[in-house]
Amino acid sequence: MAQPDTVTRILDTAEVLFAERGFAETSLRNITSKAKVNLAAVNYHFGSKKSLIQAVFARYLDPFTARFHTALDDLEARHAGEGDEIPLEELLETMARTVLEVPAERNSLKVFMRLLGLAYSQAQGHLRRYIQDEYGSVFTRFTELVRRATPDLPDAERFWRLHFMLGTVIFTLSGLDALRDIAEKDYDEHVTVRDLVRRLRPVVVAGMNAPLPEPPVAVRQAS
Amino acid sequence: MAQPDTVTRILDTAEVLFAERGFAETSLRNITSKAKVNLAAVNYHFGSKKSLIQAVFARYLDPFTARFHTALDDLEARHAGEGDEIPLEELLETMARTVLEVPAERNSLKVFMRLLGLAYSQAQGHLRRYIQDEYGSVFTRFTELVRRATPDLPDAERFWRLHFMLGTVIFTLSGLDALRDIAEKDYDEHVTVRDLVRRLRPVVVAGMNAPLPEPPVAVRQAS
DNA sequence: CATATATTCAAACAAATGTTTCCAACCCGG
DNA sequence: CCGGGTTGGAAACATTTGTTTGAATATATG
Numbered sequence: 001m002a003q004p005d006t007v008t009r010i011l012d013t014a015e016v017l018f019a020e021r022g023f024a025e026t027s028l029r030n031i032t033s034k035a036k037v038n039l040a041a042v043n044y045h046f047g048s049k050k051s052l053i054q055a056v057f058a059r060y061l062d063p064f065t066a067r068f069h070t071a072l073d074d075l076e077a078r079h080a081g082e083g084d085e086i087p088l089e090e091l092l093e094t095m096a097r098t099v100l101e102v103p104a105e106r107n108s109l110k111v112f113m114r115l116l117g118l119a120y121s122q123a124q125g126h127l128r129r130y131i132q133d134e135y136g137s138v139f140t141r142f143t144e145l146v147r148r149a150t151p152d153l154p155d156a157e158r159f160w161r162l163h164f165m166l167g168t169v170i171f172t173l174s175g176l177d178a179l180r181d182i183a184e185k186d187y188d189e190h191v192t193v194r195d196l197v198r199r200l201r202p203v204v205v206a207g208m209n210a211p212l213p214e215p216p217v218a219v220r221q222a223s
Numbered sequence: 224m225a226q227p228d229t230v231t232r233i234l235d236t237a238e239v240l241f242a243e244r245g246f247a248e249t250s251l252r253n254i255t256s257k258a259k260v261n262l263a264a265v266n267y268h269f270g271s272k273k274s275l276i277q278a279v280f281a282r283y284l285d286p287f288t289a290r291f292h293t294a295l296d297d298l299e300a301r302h303a304g305e306g307d308e309i310p311l312e313e314l315l316e317t318m319a320r321t322v323l324e325v326p327a328e329r330n331s332l333k334v335f336m337r338l339l340g341l342a343y344s345q346a347q348g349h350l351r352r353y354i355q356d357e358y359g360s361v362f363t364r365f366t367e368l369v370r371r372a373t374p375d376l377p378d379a380e381r382f383w384r385l386h387f388m389l390g391t392v393i394f395t396l397s398g399l400d401a402l403r404d405i406a407e408k409d410y411d412e413h414v415t416v417r418d419l420v421r422r423l424r425p426v427v428v429a430g431m432n433a434p435l436p437e438p439p440v441a442v443r444q445a446s
Numbered sequence: 447c448a449t450a451t452a453t454t455c456a457a458a459c460a461a462a463t464g465t466t467t468c469c470a471a472c473c474c475g476g
Numbered sequence: 477c478c479g480g481g482t483t484g485g486a487a488a489c490a491t492t493t494g495t496t497t498g499a500a501t502a503t504a505t506g
Binding site: 115161178205 | 279380412417419422423427
Binding site: 230260261262263264266267 | 456462
């Protein structure tokens with residue numbers, strides 16, 4: 001256990017390679033050679049490639065869920081006296097802050113968001129199940145708070161809008177490199193993640209507060 | 224050339240498998256066996272797996288760009304007399320209608336959107352380049368029209384918001400199956416794509432028209 | 447009909463993948 | 477100094493991948 005542990009060296013290398021090329025396109029040999037670690041080390045320490053992928057996620061999601069829970073505890077405690085409802089802006093703000101805090105410690109927000117994007121897009125059946133089972137409860141708690149913050153929104157509408165916003169954020173931040181290339185070609189400004197989050201905020205808030213859609217046309221009358 | 228051509232049978236099978244699992248996770252043997260076609264047929268007709276992937280996209284994007292161009296022609300012609308500016312809502316509406324029309328002919332909007340999502344998320348270097356080179360011009364034309372429709376928006380802000388909205392739509396529609404499962408568990412309503420588009424419209428419009436973000440804090444003074 | 451061209455097919459190929467094995471090196475408490 | 481459990485390492489393993497081959501078959505052409 002002299003310099004960076006073999007395990008953490010594998011995790012460090014794996015997460016950036018996964019983020020860059022995806023899971024299937026990143027071979028164990030690719031990881032181990034770049035990490036200067038023996039090929040067998042992955043299977044020795046993690047058991048399989050699947051487990052390595054899950055471990056990569058766990059290293060982000062464990063601290064994230066922990067912090068997010070305590071952040072929500074704080075928020076609820078602070079609003080306990082005045083009637084339970086936490087404003088939507090504060091909820092979104094809290095989530096954003098937590099998401100930004102966790103990977104900031106290792107300067108790898110981009111990697112984190114890209115991994116989240118992959119978890120959604122790459123079917124990788126086992127991954128979605130793992131994340132849902134392991135970390136679903138925080139999200140449930142959060143959506144319940146959002147529900148209380150937006151009592152006028154029909155349940156279905158709020159559900160979809162939350163996922164719309166999730167899509168906006170994950171898509172943007174996970175495809176950030178490609179977008180940044182285009183953006184820098186058109187306007188030479190170099191955009192940072194924090195800059196993007198600043199731009200995202202009003203859009204997300206406006207989207208959540210958008211007027212309700214017109215009811216479906218030609219709907220079957222009161223079934 | 225009796226029943227469904229070998230080439231189209233390959234394309235039909237490949238596009239749904241690609242959409243379900245991604246490109247790297249879908250093997251040629253997987254495609255050919257399900258399509259009841261000989262393994263060598265793919266390399267015979269398309270040359271390589273890469274070319275097959277591009278062909279799958281071309282079958283959607285060729286008709287799409289053609290229709291979109293003529294739709295924009297119509298729109299410009301209709302607004303020619305009154306001073307050039309086409310309202311943002313009409314632009315978005317036109318794009319949405321075109322996106323919905325093309326795959327509707329084969330009842331595969333879901334597949335189309337999922338493929339678009341993959342094109343973004345799966346690095347697959349060659350794919351992004353191919354799409355950009357082959358179909359970039361329509362998007363350029365569209366963004367220029369959007370620019371004229373939103374003269375108050377700074378260029379950079381409009382650029383990013385367009386991509387935010389793109390993210391919302393692609394993410395939602397491409398992850399639709401998973402989301403639909405969750406939605407149906409919570410509210411038994413079965414959501415259709417058209418229903419989702421109806422819900423998306425006000426959110427997207429509100430996002431584009433959101434107030435400008437506060438300027439970055441602690442910015443270096445006039446460089 | 448005969449010939450040439452296009453397509454299909456089964457088999458094999460080389461390369462790359464995740465995983466396992468087995469032995470050497472190491473570390474640390476006795 | 478030693479000895480047992482943990483970690484590191486080279487090689488081999490069994491699969492799976494995309495691709496190629498060459499013969500068989502169908503299709504079209506003169």
